[in-house]
Amino acid sequence: MSVTFDWDRAKRTGVPEAVFCPGKSGEQLAGILDDARARKTTILLTRMTDGQHCALPDRHREAVDYDPVSRTAVFGELQALRTSGEVGIVTAGSSDLPVACEAMRTLRFLGHEACLVTDVGVAGLWRLLDKVEQLRSYRILIAVAGMEGALFSTVTGLVPGLVIAVPSSVGYGVSQGGKAALTSALASCATGIVVVNIDNGFGAACAAQKVLDPLPLRPFSLAE
Amino acid sequence: MSVTFDWDRAKRTGVPEAVFCPGKSGEQLAGILDDARARKTTILLTRMTDGQHCALPDRHREAVDYDPVSRTAVFGELQALRTSGEVGIVTAGSSDLPVACEAMRTLRFLGHEACLVTDVGVAGLWRLLDKVEQLRSYRILIAVAGMEGALFSTVTGLVPGLVIAVPSSVGYGVSQGGKAALTSALASCATGIVVVNIDNGFGAACAAQKVLDPLPLRPFSLAE
């Protein structure tokens, strides 16, 4: 059964719809890519497994820019960069990289180049403090952490930019599945922090874009 | 026992520390206000009950600008407005007003004037659609909703600005305490939405300020 893709979304909200791959068959994905090619539209695919990538028809598998760490793929020409260095992405540990890379690749797809600062978890605070000046230079800081998520409050208290917390599903026992990090981000005693769903690097990037890009001025009409 | 107030916070992070009133005695609050007067600093007090307001010494009670709906009080001179009309605040129902007003009053304290749009819950979608053009004009939209929080996804799909969702503790049964609205905001299928803790109008306003105000340029030194 084919999928009704929302090709109008970018025009309406300024954020193109991405293809969330879980549960989609190879046939469904190929159909979407065929459409994208016909429309000469660049699209982003998220949460694509290696298996889904391999199962694409040759004409598509060779055309997509697939990244196995972030499990994202871009199909079509990337737009030119509109900003660079306005967004930092910071991770607590190396297990947070897939989520951080999903955010970075999504931002690039949306026209923004972000900087990545890894492995600055608060258990070794000096690693974080070594980077403070760099972290203070970003308008937006996307922070990715699992376990107890103590990075979120600590970093928010140190920087002047907006912090977007992305809890990652890293941990075991009470932190299994990312709930502990999510709760820490929401309950943070620091100010200037906002939160997205667990592992939602894509969502953090879309929120960042809404801050970076000027408002579309065109009036909105539901009847259009 | 007196409270160690963090007078340096504004200098460090650009957001002055507010006084979170729950659990503080009249004596502790009076001590903080005495300090503020001596330092000629304007401060914001949040979650102040009518009882706490009444229990202030006369010299303070008359000086604070107390608002019983939002349970906030401002002590000292308000700074001049830096922006107006960049932030909209939208509520699903009239029970969400206290949280919305906490956000609006905090924004004013921080130098930004927000517009309030009330009672546009999705159960009567026409009320929301009537306001779409207005809602599309804001760089930032703070959305406040309790119950099932369907407003968050619906409004995010309609506007180009960043949406900051504030779940409110309005509802009964499965929505008691705001958890249902919180989960709806985090799980939203719309893009460009970020979330703060339940009832945290103050936190939403601080996050908005981080977007509105340009980055402080002064280097950060922990040794300062």
Added chain:
Amino acid sequence: MSVTFDWDRAKRTGVPEAVFCPGKSGEQLAGILDDARARKTTILLTRMTDGQHCALPDRHREAVDYDPVSRTAVFGELQALRTSGEVGIVTAGSSDLPVACEAMRTLRFLGHEACLVTDVGVAGLWRLLDKVEQLRSYRILIAVAGMEGALFSTVTGLVPGLVIAVPSSVGYGVSQGGKAALTSALASCATGIVVVNIDNGFGAACAAQKVLDPLPLRPFSLAE
């Protein structure tokens, strides 16, 4: 060990018992189908995996009408339709299709033809609004949504028919397993909405049948 099937249920409650396949061996399923053939009864099998379907003996596998999307199978002759176009089934996204199709196939088994409207999630509200007149024409609307389930409240506020919400186990992080969508449906601020268990398309269809079919008039006797 064979299964005691409740062949009397249709006579008693007006709803024939369906065979819930999870945990049943190929032998058990074959035994039930043998009985059904002997009794010349049409039966419905739900949640049948491809593996269970393949493992049926040839005589049954070829006789059943198996649908891999909804994972349902019908064995025997379908009864004539009693209504058509009284029920609409609406989904938020393409991942909700298996649940929607389980509802549609169950309704057909019970003698009612439903219409399917897909991919009208509220993140792209115009897609939903384009269908409003159609959705307003149904006596009953079965709405299927995962993630945050904002579709439930929005659609209920727009239509005059009864809305039966079926949360689907689509999502990740806080929406994993369908709990977020379930909570949204139950906490809905809209009126005229009722809810069934997560992924229970079958249950939604049985409830719809109880509305569509006139009451059996025969007195009920436990001693029968």
Added chain:
Amino acid sequence: MSVTFDWDRAKRTGVPEAVFCPGKSGEQLAGILDDARARKTTILLTRMTDGQHCALPDRHREAVDYDPVSRTAVFGELQALRTSGEVGIVTAGSSDLPVACEAMRTLRFLGHEACLVTDVGVAGLWRLLDKVEQLRSYRILIAVAGMEGALFSTVTGLVPGLVIAVPSSVGYGVSQGGKAALTSALASCATGIVVVNIDNGFGAACAAQKVLDPLPLRPFSLAE
């Protein structure tokens, strides 16, 4: 601060908006009633405490028909009955009466007369069996139960009508707050049952009305 009441809702969805009283001040309630009087509209108020009733201005307190058991009030002339005896309301125990009466009073406000059958919890199954013929005569059965909610499955297996389960917040320990009864209703192995939020007698009545009243035929226009 006054409340924006949605006077258009009945015209749009066929269900007039009710006033949910918790958190509303006496002044706000009085303002709504003044408006209702000016519009010559009959309205329903739910979850009204004795305190809120007493605090109404004399002109309103004497005019409303207030019922302390269900904590509902009707203001204005009741419409004529459109059906009688189509809906049964059944309770497990006497503690479920407030919720059952909220449903009954809401139905009457909407033009339908329901019958009440009380104290038929399954711990004394004979009490339920004594009423089976009566219960089998209703098109819709609203079942109210707290504790473990075993009534829901048992009664659904006995009757041909649609069962709307309303879990009530009756119980202690694991059943405190109604969660156990809610889960029982959703997980029911019986077919033809749908569920609303804990204590939501009002919602059950509105859903019943959608079944009982024929569809409005007027097309829906958001631009209206």
Added chain:
Amino acid sequence: MSVTFDWDRAKRTGVPEAVFCPGKSGEQLAGILDDARARKTTILLTRMTDGQHCALPDRHREAVDYDPVSRTAVFGELQALRTSGEVGIVTAGSSDLPVACEAMRTLRFLGHEACLVTDVGVAGLWRLLDKVEQLRSYRILIAVAGMEGALFSTVTGLVPGLVIAVPSSVGYGVSQGGKAALTSALASCATGIVVVNIDNGFGAACAAQKVLDPLPLRPFSLAE
């Protein structure tokens, strides 16, 4: 690493320790069986997978009486029956059989013969009522049910014996994992019901034995 088996338990508490197989290697299980043979002791093994059974050395695999439905194995001579027909075991559906059989086999190992009554879920109440006289004849009734567990309250209200409820991990959505049935059993409005852990047929049987067998009279000495 070998396992320290508690060979003294039967002497102390009257209930021999059973071997809980999950996580135990083939080598560990073989070691325990070697010991049992040397001590000429009969032992019970629970939750044994087919794989664990196959992996036993030939000398043991042929000697154990393994039942794949209940996943139990008995090694050694069964003791003579002390009672028969004092315990009934009743299930709601066919998926509850593994748990019911674990209880029945454990009881037999302990010297008691139980009767099994299957598929009497309350959705088809007449099936249960047909068996009422039989169910009323047992001193102890072990009831096994998953989904919403309505069987527990209904059956307890009908019989004079002690009901031991065993929630089974049968169901999906809100009933996944057996929590809904467990809560129903604990919250039951019926009297004379007690509960054990989810899927714990073994525990229910041990509790039944404590009722059936007379108290050991020998004084207990920790120094023994």
Added chain:
Amino acid sequence: MSVTFDWDRAKRTGVPEAVFCPGKSGEQLAGILDDARARKTTILLTRMTDGQHCALPDRHREAVDYDPVSRTAVFGELQALRTSGEVGIVTAGSSDLPVACEAMRTLRFLGHEACLVTDVGVAGLWRLLDKVEQLRSYRILIAVAGMEGALFSTVTGLVPGLVIAVPSSVGYGVSQGGKAALTSALASCATGIVVVNIDNGFGAACAAQKVLDPLPLRPFSLAE
């Protein structure tokens, strides 16, 4: 609104219905007592607050035997004892006394005299070991504990009788409300233990009665 009391329950199940007082008005309680007097029936009232006791009419308040610790009241003549010393009731701490006394008073109402052993929590294991011989003498041991409920497993491993665990809502933090003790009882590694709802001393006593009293022999007829 008067309450339909189930005067037939004792005849059917051997356990007379008790009056669960929460939520019942003074008028409702008085009505039940009037009926009991007219029928010359002895009844038990549970969870009666001091306020409810005081609010009884003089003719009833003086006639009931009210115990403020267990919050139970007996109205009418107590039946003769059928057993004594067959049941022990053991508590971990003094805060568990209300629940223990509810069980003891209910047992007495049902014709059985229980022995109370208090303050033997496992943090001071010698206190428990001092009582082991006494505890080993009971056919049934009702154990009441809050906090972490370690008493349940420890005592079950020491005695040959059936242990009925009653978690009590004693504790703070993670043990608030009795959930920790409930979970401990259900997850116990000891055998021969069964569980009832939090604070349900009444239910434990009713279960004990079902063990102590011989089966009624009279056939059961729903048509009676």
Added chain:
Amino acid sequence: MSVTFDWDRAKRTGVPEAVFCPGKSGEQLAGILDDARARKTTILLTRMTDGQHCALPDRHREAVDYDPVSRTAVFGELQALRTSGEVGIVTAGSSDLPVACEAMRTLRFLGHEACLVTDVGVAGLWRLLDKVEQLRSYRILIAVAGMEGALFSTVTGLVPGLVIAVPSSVGYGVSQGGKAALTSALASCATGIVVVNIDNGFGAACAAQKVLDPLPLRPFSLAE
């Protein structure tokens, strides 16, 4: 009903039993103090409300050293200090003081003098860093924090001593009741941290004593 106090505990485990006041009547408390006076034993009372303190008989109220912040009271002569400056107690905010003071007072009762460092929450990291050298000087650091509990991981990564985390029930929304801080402490990515129950300053102090005091050498005999 009097309370059986465990006067032998200190002799057995090295930690005297404290009196946990919640739920104890004035009479019960007075009885315990009478016993203590007769035995010339010093005892500690925890969680004593102002009301309980006032309700003591004059002979006791004047004799106890009551501290309303920590809600602890000491009755009798304090033992001489055995250590001083080995334990630090650090709090995130002023709302954590009651818990911190309970720990400090308990330690003093046990013969150890602790140092208190307040208001060093990570939202203002410089406040914490200013104290690092002091915090690094303690063998044991008791850390008290509510909200998201980020202090736990941060401070553990900075100091060489053992950190005992005490989550406090400070916060609202997702952090209500202390669960968020508890989870953060348990999930901490830092090493050398252990956790006690929410608000359990008393327990943290007792654990610290076990580290500070040399092992009792006397053999343990249950028969004693």
Added chain:
Amino acid sequence: MSVTFDWDRAKRTGVPEAVFCPGKSGEQLAGILDDARARKTTILLTRMTDGQHCALPDRHREAVDYDPVSRTAVFGELQALRTSGEVGIVTAGSSDLPVACEAMRTLRFLGHEACLVTDVGVAGLWRLLDKVEQLRSYRILIAVAGMEGALFSTVTGLVPGLVIAVPSSVGYGVSQGGKAALTSALASCATGIVVVNIDNGFGAACAAQKVLDPLPLRPFSLAE
């Protein structure tokens, strides 16, 4: 993508960083071991699966001391023992051995030799009592238990040393995943007990080291 390993941690906090293996590729692990060899540093790897061990390059696989029970590996020369017999490790059942061995191996890596006492669950209390004198000889007792975790309170009440509770993810039904044991440990009524995350034998060992080793005296400088 290579991993930034924190080689400075030991110097700062006295506890060397261990390598948490889950999610790390063979390449990443090999890279870390290459670095360790170059730095002549001994490191510990935890949660290493057999698969990860096998996938190491030959040069590393032969050099590491891998233990499949605890799933830990040590790479490099072990330091000399600093203490022996100061720490006991006690388990409730044989399923707790992997966690207990992780603690024992980590302690050895840190320079401390611990003693292991297995299979002393409270269901057979005599087994625990037989070991009481031994258990009373340790300064620190690491207790590992799953299921209901009753061992924690019982053993803490018997010994003078500090008890570090490690809940293990052993059990089914309500104890699945270790939550029941965790809650029991936190809610314990015994004093002198502290808790770490589920299955965190490594963390318990690190905490023990902080007690056993004298404080580093070197001042801490973040600027270093």
